[in-house]
Amino acid sequence: MLVLCFAIAGGAFATVPPILLGKLVDLVLPLQMTEMIGWLVAAVFFAFLGKVIFESLQEFVQVKIGLDIITDMQLTAFRKLHRAPMSMFATTPRGDILFRLTHDVEAIQNLNSTVIPRFLQQFLGAIAAFVAVIAIYWPAAVVMLAVFVIYLGPSYLLGRKVRKLSEVQRNMLADLYAHMQESIESIRLVRTFVTEEREAETQSVKLNAWKKFAIYAALISKVNWRLGNLMQVASPGVVMLIGGMAVWQDEISIGTLVACIGFIPAMFLPIRSLAENALMIQQAIPALQRIFEYFHLPEEQAEGLPAVGTVKGELQMENIWFAYPGTEAQVLRGVSLHVQAGQHIGIVGASGGGKSTLIQLLLGLYTPEQGTVLVDGKDMNTHDRNSFRLQVGVVSQETFLLNSTLRHNLLYARPDASPEELDAAVKASGLGEFLDSLEEGYETIVGERGLKLSGGQRQRVALARAILRRPPVLIFDEATSSLDGETEERVQEALEQLMPGRTTITIAHRLVTVRDADEILVLDHGVVAERGTHEELLKLQGQYHRLYTAQYSELEKEGAV
Ligand SMILES: Nc1ncnc2c1ncn2[C@@H]1O[C@H](COP(=O)(O)OP(=O)(O)OP(=O)(O)O)[C@@H](O)[C@H]1O
Numbered sequence: 377m378l379v380l381c382f383a384i385a386g387g388a389f390a391t392v393p394p395i396l397l398g399k400l401v402d403l404v405l406p407l408q409m410t411e412m413i414g415w416l417v418a419a420v421f422f423a424f425l426g427k428v429i430f431e432s433l434q435e436f437v438q439v440k441i442g443l444d445i446i447t448d449m450q451l452t453a454f455r456k457l458h459r460a461p462m463s464m465f466a467t468t469p470r471g472d473i474l475f476r477l478t479h480d481v482e483a484i485q486n487l488n489s490t491v492i493p494r495f496l497q498q499f500l501g502a503i504a505a506f507v508a509v510i511a512i513y514w515p516a517a518v519v520m521l522a523v524f525v526i527y528l529g530p531s532y533l534l535g536r537k538v539r540k541l542s543e544v545q546r547n548m549l550a551d552l553y554a555h556m557q558e559s560i561e562s563i564r565l566v567r568t569f570v571t572e573e574r575e576a577e578t579q580s581v582k583l584n585a586w587k588k589f590a591i592y593a594a595l596i597s598k599v600n601w602r603l604g605n606l607m608q609v610a611s612p613g614v615v616m617l618i619g620g621m622a623v624w625q626d627e628i629s630i631g632t633l634v635a636c637i638g639f640i641p642a643m644f645l646p647i648r649s650l651a652e653n654a655l656m657i658q659q660a661i662p663a664l665q666r667i668f669e670y671f672h673l674p675e676e677q678a679e680g681l682p683a684v685g686t687v688k689g690e691l692q693m694e695n696i697w698f699a700y701p702g703t704e705a706q707v708l709r710g711v712s713l714h715v716q717a718g719q720h721i722g723i724v725g726a727s728g729g730g731k732s733t734l735i736q737l738l739l740g741l742y743t744p745e746q747g748t749v750l751v752d753g754k755d756m757n758t759h760d761r762n763s764f765r766l767q768v769g770v771v772s773q774e775t776f777l778l779n780s781t782l783r784h785n786l787l788y789a790r791p792d793a794s795p796e797e798l799d800a801a802v803k804a805s806g807l808g809e810f811l812d813s814l815e816e817g818y819e820t821i822v823g824e825r826g827l828k829l830s831g832g833q834r835q836r837v838a839l840a841r842a843i844l845r846r847p848p849v850l851i852f853d854e855a856t857s858s859l860d861g862e863t864e865e866r867v868q869e870a871l872e873q874l875m876p877g878r879t880t881i882t883i884a885h886r887l888v889t890v891r892d893a894d895e896i897l898v899l900d901h902g903v904v905a906e907r908g909t910h911e912e913l914l915k916l917q918g919q920y921h922r923l924y925t926a927q928y929s930e931l932e933k934e935g936a937v
């Protein structure tokens with residue numbers, strides 16, 4: 377509202393100078409009212425001053441509103457993204473996501489903070505000018521309107537074309553960005569396979585395709601702009617023609633004609649600036665669409681579901697069937713699992729059998745196609761999954777490190793842990809020696825920009841995180857696979873101390889790790905092939921037995937050397 381008031385005031389002030397110019401021609405000059413000239417000049421000056429002040433105020437308020445909107449938009453999209461189903465991240469290149477959150481937002485911001493405020497001024501200025509022309513000599517207004525309407529047709533068509541091009545261009549740009557990001561992120565892969573040239577080639581093909589579109593779009597928007605210019609030049613001619621005739625017949629004064637012509641630039645200004653900024657505007661429209669898509673992302677789970685409360689640790693998965701979204705292959709086919717609170721379950725089986733997938737389903741990162749996941753008898757479809765996740769300590773096959781200090785990375789699991797708890801967790805996870813070797817200790821930057829950790833060190837960070845959390849449910853997915861035999865044994869001991877009273881699921885390739893489990897599941901191609909304790913499974917003389925003897929004989933061989 378404030379914006380509109382300021383803009384209208386600015387527009388009203390803008391109509392003053394041409395009217396005064398008309399007066400100058402009609403009254404002051406013929407009658408040689410020299411003393412009036414000074415007053416006129418002063419009036420024009422104040423009119424301009426008024427215009428500038430109000431328009432600046434309007435622009436300022438509008439820029440602020442624009443920035444508020446933009447930051448809100450970005451935050452909403454960011455939040456939405458964090459609530460989106462995991463499948464979205466498997467199918468969307470990260471570069472595309474980032475592009476939306478940065479460059480698309482920026483495109484809208486450019487529009488928001490420069491084009492729109494100015495356009496509003498110019499648009500209101502044009503209306504004020506039009507009203508003024510109607511008031512002083514309406515036929516001139518009709519002529520101007522006619523010229524405007526003639527221009528509108530082709531301009532609209534050209535604008536539409538530019539928009540379509542911009543849309544394609546925007547997607548191309550996002551794709552380019554995604555490739556760039558992926559290529560740089562996988563620099564190690566690129567270097568080891570010497571594919572630098574191939575990467576550059578891909579980039580060049582994408583760039584060139586984009587460039588073609590960009591040139592074409594720029595060309596069309598220039599044509600549009602020239603057309604606007606042409607009209608601006610043509611209309612004074614037409615106005616002069618009919619106005620001149622009217623002056624001839626003494627219908628209007630010369631001053632009126634001069635004033636009418638004086639209004640022409642103001643009337644064409646919004647059209648010209650639209651044409652001039654067409655590219656920016658047409659780029660912002662697809663950008664806006666792309667952001668809006670994120671506002672309507674599906675959510676992993678509805679908000680406001682009841683929490684599971686303090687988890688005791690009974691976990692149940694009933695007849696789970698699952699295929700990753702967008703794929704055909706059934707990764708899990710009728711898997712059931714029942715863990716009593718405090719029990720230890722081992723899951724073993726060939727690579728690709730679906731072990732990690734089962735854990736993801738348990739955590740609710742994906743929803744099974746069929747079957748239910750129950751925690752303490754509560755269905756996870758109707759309970760807040762986050763409330764369960766908060767009570768699970770997971771050490772997964774990959775450990776993610778933040779680009780921050782070791783302390784921050786460890787405390788990510790539980791920011792309020794005391795220094796003693798932190799030390800204890802570090803010791804239990806076998807990180808102690810490594811920590812002592814660091815000059816800056818906990819404050820060493822690890823992750824992206826800092827000291828790189830080895831696979832085993834990363835795993836121990838993950839372990840320490842899980843320990844810090846002191847959760848009722850522990851999940852280890854190959855938690856000790858990157859450790860050397862000796863460290864693994866030590867860490868395993870620490871883990872075993874952690875287990876009593878906690879429900880634990882251990883996924884392991886090395887069967888010794890799960891030998892003492894209350895129950896062991898052999899997962900094979902998405903089906904539970906065998907289940908039972910270590911002894912029972914050995915007696916079965918089936919898959920487990922085969923796996924065990926293979927590993928055992930290898931151990932023996934190693935021992936013999
Ligand atoms: N995000 C995904 N999208 C599509 N398919 C997937 C995805 N993740 C895993 N898969 C497929 O699901 C199957 C099971 O994978 P999963 O990671 O559960 O195996 P796993 O038993 O943990 O194997 P490993 O012992 O090697 O860790 C594999 O065939 C894999 O190709």
Ligand SMILES: [Mg+2]
Pocket residue numbers: 731732733773853
């Ligand atoms: Mg796995």
